[in-house]
Amino acid sequence: MSAPADAAQVAAQTSTDKTPLTSVEAAVLATSTATDAGHSHDASRGQSSSAAAGASELARTKITLLGALKHFPDFPIPGINFIDILPLFQDPIIHNALLRALELQVQEFGEQAKPDVIVGLDARGFLFGPSLALRLNSSFVPVRKKGKMPGPCVTAAYEKEYGTDFFQIQEGAVKPGQKVLVVDDIIATGGSAAAAGSLVKQLGGNLVGYLFILEIPVLNGRSKLDGVQTVTLLETNE
Numbered sequence: 001m002s003a004p005a006d007a008a009q010v011a012a013q014t015s016t017d018k019t020p021l022t023s024v025e026a027a028v029l030a031t032s033t034a035t036d037a038g039h040s041h042d043a044s045r046g047q048s049s050s051a052a053a054g055a056s057e058l059a060r061t062k063i064t065l066l067g068a069l070k071h072f073p074d075f076p077i078p079g080i081n082f083i084d085i086l087p088l089f090q091d092p093i094i095h096n097a098l099l100r101a102l103e104l105q106v107q108e109f110g111e112q113a114k115p116d117v118i119v120g121l122d123a124r125g126f127l128f129g130p131s132l133a134l135r136l137n138s139s140f141v142p143v144r145k146k147g148k149m150p151g152p153c154v155t156a157a158y159e160k161e162y163g164t165d166f167f168q169i170q171e172g173a174v175k176p177g178q179k180v181l182v183v184d185d186i187i188a189t190g191g192s193a194a195a196a197g198s199l200v201k202q203l204g205g206n207l208v209g210y211l212f213i214l215e216i217p218v219l220n221g222r223s224k225l226d227g228v229q230t231v232t233l234l235e236t237n238e
């Protein structure tokens, strides 16, 4: 079979995949199916059919993305089930579908929250933050582990699922009042994201939201984010 050209084709391929679904995938598919079933009903209420088709495409793309994740028990320390997002970048079709899905998720923040700056977290937030920033016509600013960047920086200590660390941002990288969206691959305990948010605020940035590829809801990371609007593309407790 030839390679699909876009996210819609990824979705179409997924719908014919006979691999058994996990409970999470089944839940996502249920959402997708409900959207499909409601399509003509939505249209009769004046909602655009392309919006319904887009929601359906997004739901099926999420199943593809969930299926591409890999799980590694007891990494980097015993007791942690490490969820590896790197396979999402190995296939250009899936990589493109991921970026398209994240772009759609940003729309959930609303027009008033359109970010001036995407702040991506060291290291896996660097894999998609700059590409997403380009799609949104925003600037990209990194938050890095301590000691990696030159010039004056502000620093925040934080606890994460498997240890303590320090994050830094370069002074002046975010201008006072700029609308900032913090992005990262995973929210687990929320320690990393909360530290990044505090750095943005120390520079005078207007923190409009957090966006993650994957959430581990059982770890309740959102509770550390002070009620700032938070959107995640996928979730799993497995």
Ligand SMILES: O=P(O)(O)OC[C@H]1O[C@H](OP(=O)(O)OP(=O)(O)O)[C@H](O)[C@@H]1O
Pocket: 121, 122, 123, 124, 125, 159, 160, 161, 162, 184, 185, 186, 187, 188, 189, 190, 191, 192, 193, 221
């Ligand atoms: O919600 P939390 O409990 O803070 O955990 C989430 C963070 O942990 C991982 O990064 P890690 O610190 O392992 O760094 P890496 O990306 O450099 O591997 C992940 O990429 C997030 O940044």
Ligand SMILES: Nc1ncnc2[nH]cnc12
Pocket: 080, 081, 082, 083, 084, 160, 161, 162, 186, 188, 189
């Ligand atoms: N369980 C996990 N898998 C991958 N990255 C993580 N970062 C924090 N917790 C993680």
